[in-house]
């Protein structure tokens with residue numbers, strides 16, 4: 520069986536981003552890499568969106584960038600600007616195609632379906648397959664989105680709607696999310712923050728149909744794409760092992776209060792590439808501890824007081840948009856953190872801090 524210097528388990532967002540980063544920086548000219556991926560073919564399956572707060576390798580896979588966004592609760596809307604940190608959406612289909620095309624040109628990179636097909640004893644492993652313990656109290660961000668096309672122009676494609684809380688909340692936190700790619704094309708998602716016990720939350724088709732037809736008042740449209748997913752708002756239980764680093768979701772790259780992961784993955788890949796020559800002795804790349812601490816409190820508030828969350832999110836955005844964006848993208852300084860914390864209902868957060 521063949522030996523490799525490096526093995527990446529899981530050729531999804533993190534696995535392929537890392538392979539691309541290593542290849543693009545010529546770290547695989549005298550080293551070999553095996554990518555282990557279960558899927559038979561790559562199809563567009565996700566839309567990765569984020570505020571572009573740092574550079575990344577995939578500007579050519581961006582479907583659309585917005586410099587304006589809105590957030591609303593019943594009877595109140597805020598229109599906000601994000602010119603400095605535009606909100607971008609990456610089409611996973613373009614991302615997979617770009618990376619796979621590039622990697623196939625490198626004879627030092629091989630693709631397998633199962634790690635048992637190679638000898639992994641002497642390799643350094645990057646694992647992106649998360650071990651998710653199904654604890655009944657764990658929170659998830661679960662969602663379902665459809666891309667629609669209309670005959671007549673309908674959307675304002677200059678502004679995306681980050682969160683529309685003007686909808687049924689039940690005992691969870693629920694919002695709609697609209698990304699208008701053009702005047703007659705948009706991705707509309709129904710998103711829940713919950714433990715996923717209430718199956719009626721998963722009646723996604725009806726929720727979206729009702730939102731589009733009765734809330735947006737759009738009656739004629741064609742569905743062109745569907746996407747469904749659930750992001751764990753808890754850390755997977757992948758262990759740290761010698762000669763192995765967990766990457767992506769498995770490597771705790773998800774920001775637990777928001778589900779944003781894509782740019783954290785890009786930063787983790789850059790960090791690994793910069794340290795690849797000495798990787799077995801390099802420290803683990805982590806989201807800063809202060810965010811882990813604050814997100815933990817935030818999640819406790821979501822669990823205990825879901826009803827107040829729409830107002831909390833809305834209030835958070837009354838800080839300057841750059842401050843909130845930097846905070847949500849793990850790039851805020853002490854003063855920016857403090858200005859966000861000041862917007863929170865103090866007593867509820869203090870109680871959450873001391874709750875197990």
Ligand SMILES: Cc1cc2nc3c(=O)[nH]c(=O)nc-3n(C[C@H](O)[C@H](O)[C@H](O)COP(=O)(O)OP(=O)(O)OC[C@H]3O[C@@H](n4cnc5c(N)ncnc54)[C@H](O)[C@@H]3O)c2cc1C
Pocket residue numbers: 528529530531532533534555556557558564565566567568569632647648746747748749750766767768769778779780781782784
């Ligand atoms: C539908 C969806 C939309 C999302 N949207 C956003 C967003 O807008 N912004 C954002 O920041 N984050 C978003 N996320 C969160 C996060 O960015 C993605 O989940 C991202 O794909 C995580 O990358 P990953 O490499 O850790 O996992 P994945 O991309 O899921 O990659 C894991 C890979 O491992 C493979 N695999 C699984 N088991 C095995 C095995 N035993 N052996 C070999 N291979 C295996 C899988 O086939 C997959 O290709 C979204 C998540 C989902 C599910």
